[in-house]
Amino acid sequence: MPAQADPSTRGPIVALGEIVVEIMAEERGDGFREPLTLRGPFPSGAPAIFIDQVAKLGHPAGLIASVGDDDFGWLNLERLRRDGVDTSAVRVHPDHVTGSAFVRYRADGERDFVFNIKNSAAGQTRITAEAQRLLSGCAHLHVMGSSLFSFRLIDEAKRAIEQVKAQNGTVSFDPNVRKEMLNIPEMRAALEMMLQYCDLFMPSGPELLLLTEATTEDAAVAEILSLGVSAVVVKRGSEGASFHDRTQTLHAPAFAVAEVDPTGAGDCFGATFVTCRQQNRSVADSLRYANASGALAVGRRGPMEGTSTFAELDALITARS
Amino acid sequence: MPAQADPSTRGPIVALGEIVVEIMAEERGDGFREPLTLRGPFPSGAPAIFIDQVAKLGHPAGLIASVGDDDFGWLNLERLRRDGVDTSAVRVHPDHVTGSAFVRYRADGERDFVFNIKNSAAGQTRITAEAQRLLSGCAHLHVMGSSLFSFRLIDEAKRAIEQVKAQNGTVSFDPNVRKEMLNIPEMRAALEMMLQYCDLFMPSGPELLLLTEATTEDAAVAEILSLGVSAVVVKRGSEGASFHDRTQTLHAPAFAVAEVDPTGAGDCFGATFVTCRQQNRSVADSLRYANASGALAVGRRGPMEGTSTFAELDALITARS
Numbered sequence: 147m148p149a150q151a152d153p154s155t156r157g158p159i160v161a162l163g164e165i166v167v168e169i170m171a172e173e174r175g176d177g178f179r180e181p182l183t184l185r186g187p188f189p190s191g192a193p194a195i196f197i198d199q200v201a202k203l204g205h206p207a208g209l210i211a212s213v214g215d216d217d218f219g220w221l222n223l224e225r226l227r228r229d230g231v232d233t234s235a236v237r238v239h240p241d242h243v244t245g246s247a248f249v250r251y252r253a254d255g256e257r258d259f260v261f262n263i264k265n266s267a268a269g270q271t272r273i274t275a276e277a278q279r280l281l282s283g284c285a286h287l288h289v290m291g292s293s294l295f296s297f298r299l300i301d302e303a304k305r306a307i308e309q310v311k312a313q314n315g316t317v318s319f320d321p322n323v324r325k326e327m328l329n330i331p332e333m334r335a336a337l338e339m340m341l342q343y344c345d346l347f348m349p350s351g352p353e354l355l356l357l358t359e360a361t362t363e364d365a366a367v368a369e370i371l372s373l374g375v376s377a378v379v380v381k382r383g384s385e386g387a388s389f390h391d392r393t394q395t396l397h398a399p400a401f402a403v404a405e406v407d408p409t410g411a412g413d414c415f416g417a418t419f420v421t422c423r424q425q426n427r428s429v430a431d432s433l434r435y436a437n438a439s440g441a442l443a444v445g446r447r448g449p450m451e452g453t454s455t456f457a458e459l460d461a462l463i464t465a466r467s
Numbered sequence: 468m469p470a471q472a473d474p475s476t477r478g479p480i481v482a483l484g485e486i487v488v489e490i491m492a493e494e495r496g497d498g499f500r501e502p503l504t505l506r507g508p509f510p511s512g513a514p515a516i517f518i519d520q521v522a523k524l525g526h527p528a529g530l531i532a533s534v535g536d537d538d539f540g541w542l543n544l545e546r547l548r549r550d551g552v553d554t555s556a557v558r559v560h561p562d563h564v565t566g567s568a569f570v571r572y573r574a575d576g577e578r579d580f581v582f583n584i585k586n587s588a589a590g591q592t593r594i595t596a597e598a599q600r601l602l603s604g605c606a607h608l609h610v611m612g613s614s615l616f617s618f619r620l621i622d623e624a625k626r627a628i629e630q631v632k633a634q635n636g637t638v639s640f641d642p643n644v645r646k647e648m649l650n651i652p653e654m655r656a657a658l659e660m661m662l663q664y665c666d667l668f669m670p671s672g673p674e675l676l677l678l679t680e681a682t683t684e685d686a687a688v689a690e691i692l693s694l695g696v697s698a699v700v701v702k703r704g705s706e707g708a709s710f711h712d713r714t715q716t717l718h719a720p721a722f723a724v725a726e727v728d729p730t731g732a733g734d735c736f737g738a739t740f741v742t743c744r745q746q747n748r749s750v751a752d753s754l755r756y757a758n759a760s761g762a763l764a765v766g767r768r769g770p771m772e773g774t775s776t777f778a779e780l781d782a783l784i785t786a787r788s
Binding site: 183185 | 490493498499500501502503504505506507508509537538539541542545562563564567579581582583585586587769
């Protein structure tokens with residue numbers, strides 16, 4: 147399946163939000179109250195993983211973010227640049243450190259975290275002159291709920307969205323809410339606002355019902371489409387994905403793979419779906435590529451280590467068809 | 468050598484400053500721009516190590532500090548409480564995370580760091596009502612330069628010092644400055660202020676010349692004693708330590724040990740010297756115990772893992788005499 151549109155003729159896909167490093171515990175168990183063997187720092191942050199995946203597909207891609215002037219920031223910038231992301235709108239903040247997330251898998255597969263994000267450089271993300279320049283050519287903007295952790299950041303996201311909408315670009319939104327984030331009071335209001343704004347809504351399974359009055363999936367999809375959202379893609383991990391718009395519903399199965407590390411798989415799925423649609427691929431093809439992208443991501447350890455090229459996605463799809 | 472004064476009859480030694488966790492790279496090398504095998508979190512923070520060492524010697528000890536409501540904070544609180552530190556004046560901050568320090572040894576023995584301290588809970592240390600209560604009985608206050616990283620924290624330290632001085636307590640000061648800290652503009656002025664205030668000044672070797680016009684050690688000591696400082700103890704690691712006051716100069720050799728991890732050794736040395744002097748031990752005995760404490764600390768991996776009891780110090784001293 148060759149690319150169906152010349153990416154160079156399209157404006158970039160832009161993501162906005164947190165860059166962090168991830169530090170992973172080697173041993174399963176509960177939390178971080180004792181010295182453990184850890185592995186890291188790995189480049190991370192859901193919007194950073196998303197945009198890295200877009201760039202790996204050869205599509206123009208840029209990120210609006212903020213890191214500290216420290217090794218954790220430079221590690222991320224080097225990776226993103228190597229993979230082709232335009233980092234001109236990533237601010238290197240002199241007074242804040244790069245965000246970090248410690249993650250440990252419990253025996254039951256759930257995860258415990260210790261986050262340093264809110265008061266890290268990630269909280270200083272702004273629509274700077276460089277960000278406006280990047281957005282001025284932007285065809286599609288992607289925003290994640292995890293990035294909306296202060297009133298200021300919500301305002302910055304709104305500014306970016308309004309600029310992209312004004313130039314007839316489109317917006318996708320992934321609620322990407324972790325249980326630790328839900329106790330931030332601004333969060334729910336921000337998620338509801340994003341539902342009003344976005345063209346494409348991409349929740350993970352249970353998140354579909356998070357913001358609706360409806361209590362069944364079908365009713366929730368109908369309610370969300372009635373808000374003006376053009377399409378809903380529900381990510382279900384190993385159970386594949388579903389696409390809904392006003393005219394059709396499509397289900398696509400996942401590719402069965404041994405799960406090594408699911409962190410980042412939803413971001414890769416979303417990035418690949420958005421990129422394929424920007425390249426005018428069919429919904430069915432886009433879902434297939436997105437599922438392949440998620441499958442390759444869960445097979446690799448580290449949040450951003452599992453981003454893929456079209457050649458890698460084609461190889462998986464061919465091997466399994 | 469039994470204890471020479473009943474510690475329960477004396478007011479507590481109090482330290483003020485940062486609690487952090489330390490994450491150590493297993494592999495030597497430069498910085499943190501690639502995924503490494505790490506070990507942590509370890510309880511840390513120079514004032515926390517200092518006060519843990521005081522408590523391990525069976526002396527009344529309390530800490531004024533701030534941690535986040537996260538595993539890194541609870542790990543430290545559990546350790547300090549277990550070792551006998553009064554943590555009633557350690558504030559658990561709802562909106563800031565516990566500070567952290569990533570450390571990696573280079574091939575040449577120098578260390579690279581990535582700090583999250585300034586915007587962590589450690590930056591929110593305040594003289595709260597609980598801290599005032601702790602200080603009201605305090606016989607001796609210890610302050611470190613590493614804790615004076617904002618105007619607000621310098622003011623809080625001044626408040627604590629003034630309270631202790633007003634009740635005829637004494638103050639010790641360890642500049643404990645790392646190269647990463649010297650680019651904070653408030654730092655130098657704060658260190659100079661502390662020299663005016665303190666009774667006992669405890670620099671590590673090269674730090675002796677940091678704040679003086681004098682350029683030789685003897686002249687620097689004379690200059691510092693002329694400011695009203697009662698005594699200067701110069702910590703020289705494996706080369707022992709020197710004590711200076713207006714009447715005498717004493718040198719004491721270090722105990723030769725295999726160096727496993729020097730982090731925290733200077734804090735253990737200082738805590739043991741201050742505790743012994745508070746217990747009316749002679750300068751010579753206090754230096755011997757302090758050198759033993761430093762030696763045991765460099766032999767253990769982890770910043771706070773090497774604090775010692777008097778029984779452990781006596782065992783080392785007896786074995787080497």
